[in-house]
Amino acid sequence: MLDLLSGFVTELRRSGLPVSLTEHLDAAEAVQHIPLEDREGLKYALAATLVKSSSHWRAFETAFEVFFAVRPGGGAGEEGDELGEGEGDTESEGAPGDEGRLPGQGRSWKGGGGGEGMTPEELAELLFKSLMSADAAMMNVVARNAVDRYAGMEPGRPVGGTYYLYRTLRNLDLDAVLERLMQQAQAGAAGGALTDLEERLAADEYKARIDKFRRAVETEIRRRLVEDRGAEALARSVRKPLPEDIDVMHATRDELAMLHRVLQPLSRKLAVRLARKRRHGRKGPLDFRATMRRSLSTGGVPVEPRFRHPRPAKPEIFVIADISGSVASFARFTLHLVYAISSQFSKVRSFVFVDGIDEVTRFFEGVVDPAEAVARINTEADVIWVDGHSDYGHAFTEFERRWGDQVTSRSSVMILGDARNNYHASQSWVLEDLQARARRVYWLNPEPRDYWGSGDSIVGEYAAHCDDVVECRTLRQLEKFVGNLA
Amino acid sequence: MSETTNGRLGLPETGPPRFESLDAVRGGLSKVGYLADESISGVVYLADRLSKPVLVEGPAGTGKTQLAKSVAELTGARLIRLQCYEGLDESKALYEWNYRKQLLRIQAGEHGKGETEGPSWHELEEDIFSEEFLLTRPLLEAIRATEPVVLLVDEVDRVELETEALLLEILSEYQVSIPELGTVRASQLPMVFLTSNNTRELSEALKRRCLYLHIDYPDLEREREIVRAKVPGISEELADQVARIVRSLRTLELRKAPSVSETLDWARTLVLLGVQTIDAAEAKDTLHILLKYQADIERATKELLSASSN
Numbered sequence: 001m002l003d004l005l006s007g008f009v010t011e012l013r014r015s016g017l018p019v020s021l022t023e024h025l026d027a028a029e030a031v032q033h034i035p036l037e038d039r040e041g042l043k044y045a046l047a048a049t050l051v052k053s054s055s056h057w058r059a060f061e062t063a064f065e066v067f068f069a070v071r072p073g074g075g076a077g078e079e080g081d082e083l084g085e086g087e088g089d090t091e092s093e094g095a096p097g098d099e100g101r102l103p104g105q106g107r108s109w110k111g112g113g114g115g116e117g118m119t120p121e122e123l124a125e126l127l128f129k130s131l132m133s134a135d136a137a138m139m140n141v142v143a144r145n146a147v148d149r150y151a152g153m154e155p156g157r158p159v160g161g162t163y164y165l166y167r168t169l170r171n172l173d174l175d176a177v178l179e180r181l182m183q184q185a186q187a188g189a190a191g192g193a194l195t196d197l198e199e200r201l202a203a204d205e206y207k208a209r210i211d212k213f214r215r216a217v218e219t220e221i222r223r224r225l226v227e228d229r230g231a232e233a234l235a236r237s238v239r240k241p242l243p244e245d246i247d248v249m250h251a252t253r254d255e256l257a258m259l260h261r262v263l264q265p266l267s268r269k270l271a272v273r274l275a276r277k278r279r280h281g282r283k284g285p286l287d288f289r290a291t292m293r294r295s296l297s298t299g300g301v302p303v304e305p306r307f308r309h310p311r312p313a314k315p316e317i318f319v320i321a322d323i324s325g326s327v328a329s330f331a332r333f334t335l336h337l338v339y340a341i342s343s344q345f346s347k348v349r350s351f352v353f354v355d356g357i358d359e360v361t362r363f364f365e366g367v368v369d370p371a372e373a374v375a376r377i378n379t380e381a382d383v384i385w386v387d388g389h390s391d392y393g394h395a396f397t398e399f400e401r402r403w404g405d406q407v408t409s410r411s412s413v414m415i416l417g418d419a420r421n422n423y424h425a426s427q428s429w430v431l432e433d434l435q436a437r438a439r440r441v442y443w444l445n446p447e448p449r450d451y452w453g454s455g456d457s458i459v460g461e462y463a464a465h466c467d468d469v470v471e472c473r474t475l476r477q478l479e480k481f482v483g484n485l486a
Numbered sequence: 487m488s489e490t491t492n493g494r495l496g497l498p499e500t501g502p503p504r505f506e507s508l509d510a511v512r513g514g515l516s517k518v519g520y521l522a523d524e525s526i527s528g529v530v531y532l533a534d535r536l537s538k539p540v541l542v543e544g545p546a547g548t549g550k551t552q553l554a555k556s557v558a559e560l561t562g563a564r565l566i567r568l569q570c571y572e573g574l575d576e577s578k579a580l581y582e583w584n585y586r587k588q589l590l591r592i593q594a595g596e597h598g599k600g601e602t603e604g605p606s607w608h609e610l611e612e613d614i615f616s617e618e619f620l621l622t623r624p625l626l627e628a629i630r631a632t633e634p635v636v637l638l639v640d641e642v643d644r645v646e647l648e649t650e651a652l653l654l655e656i657l658s659e660y661q662v663s664i665p666e667l668g669t670v671r672a673s674q675l676p677m678v679f680l681t682s683n684n685t686r687e688l689s690e691a692l693k694r695r696c697l698y699l700h701i702d703y704p705d706l707e708r709e710r711e712i713v714r715a716k717v718p719g720i721s722e723e724l725a726d727q728v729a730r731i732v733r734s735l736r737t738l739e740l741r742k743a744p745s746v747s748e749t750l751d752w753a754r755t756l757v758l759l760g761v762q763t764i765d766a767a768e769a770k771d772t773l774h775i776l777l778k779y780q781a782d783i784e785r786a787t788k789e790l791l792s793a794s795s796n
Contacts, residue, residue: 020694026536033535034508034528041508044528052693054543054684054700197731197766200790204734208706269686298585 143216244476267340284308314346322417330446339370353395356385393427419459431465444472520556539678544701547745554679558636568624615666643682744776
């Protein structure tokens, strides 16, 4: 057990969780208080001692599933019996008609271990029934059969199982199942048709069940992979970065959705931190009057000196963002973050460009949720000049012509983009001018530093006229930069 | 187990464990009206066995503070609560010397002196830094208590990072060091709960000393049970509907998802209005109890309650 735990802790550290030695010891002690057969209990004991932030939960859960997968043995045996029963039932019901087709189809599926005897139709039927009745045990049986039949797992391949999952689910066609469940619900409604509200509720309920089923399939696949290759090898393939460390430019759709979810708490935290820093960072000069007033309660002895609150000036921010395809998501996150903490700046103005440039400050005015405004930018901003390929040079000259005189010594300018200019002229004299007038000019580049200056990237040419050029690939880096800005 | 561990670490001896088993925690909590899920009861059980504080995080209104109260009620302990706020300092959280009383004591010494010998400076110093002049604040009070106590440090994320350090000694060693007096050790180990709304990251040092518990919105079954337990006179059917609607609301992207306490308020309102089953019109009229932003209400109405979503 202790070895297993050490391996587990090592894996957590590899995924980026800061697990200290003390926490490891705590975990070792905690597991002694949990009955060994209680898998859920073990999970919570480990979570309570090892994971200290809710954003790390996903990484923990993945690692836990791999290291403490349900082992074949006692438990599996029981469920195997259940499986047998389930098959028996369906077979006796639909035996005569299906029997003839069975062998022919059975041959064409690879690795059909425990699933023999069930046709795809029967499997689909069983899935439908289990979802209808929310029967967890039956769902697990169906998941196991489905994996047998459809996943086509090949032993020894160093994969994380995502493809197997995809293959299994594609064959089961869960969308069609959902539709059928909804029809069933409609038909079963007491007074004829469901009202809209009821329909919506039913849909959410079934979606939750299907989600549960999907997780059952995932667990099953993972269990088999662990059997095949061992926990540590698998852990390496399924390891996922923490949300803060996901590379924004190469994030998948799921990851982007996750980034959106962490962005809001992140920006709130940042705002709180900055507000505090502003108020408490520096002590103002001694407030003589308040100190004297205070000393009256201690008999005229000034025990506690009072200080004036400092009121440092707030900077004015110009955000100029490239929103062409390659860096669009990065620009969106940055704008979102900057606006979420806009109370820390005296004014925020934002401009987006591809080859033309447009001011989008108006979209953010009076909007409570920056995400809405960011969504509008994509559809409404006028950023195409000729062909919709990034042209930094033209965008900058245009900016200089239309708004250049509004950049003053109180303004900080943030430019977001990969500086891949499609071999247009760089027009870097604009930045030179801006730098002379503005308080600071920063360039945020979402590309890894190694790629800078390769191909059509001309970040070097612009960098000469910036106060700082920062690599900003993940939310963590972005947060750090914005935090220092205010 | 816990006794030997504490001996090794030089902690005060614990009494017998408060809870027999995991099930005892769960059953006990539900008896005092707190429906815990597995992770909650598991962590409370471990906190007792390992003598460690529990850091509870989660969205507002999911019963973080209530958990501490319920545990106090369950174990028959006194609840000592420290409400954190920005600017909280040592003198409000730990202890403070009673300046006024000390000054009075010094002045009294001078007046009583007259022509003869008064107390020497040394005696006076001993005197004014004795326990008589000490004002205990919640943390010290929890340590000095002789009866069982539960210490609740509420919304610990509101204090500044530096102030967190005040808590560290008490959390890991269950003692408070007062320079003039020496170290005050706990005569019994209080159960400690810290709650946080996650407005900022707490320091590693603090997290390391605690067990971590994340309380999220309850799942459908648990929420239904909570509604039924907390709202007298609600029918099973209505409770089910309430829980399901709230779950659907939480899947929408709202600025502020409805919390458990808001769910309960809503359920109570519906019972008061004599509603048997919720239809769209009633839901629309009472939605402002669940959602506190106009934008959220509009969105929920649009998504859930108006024309067909197909």
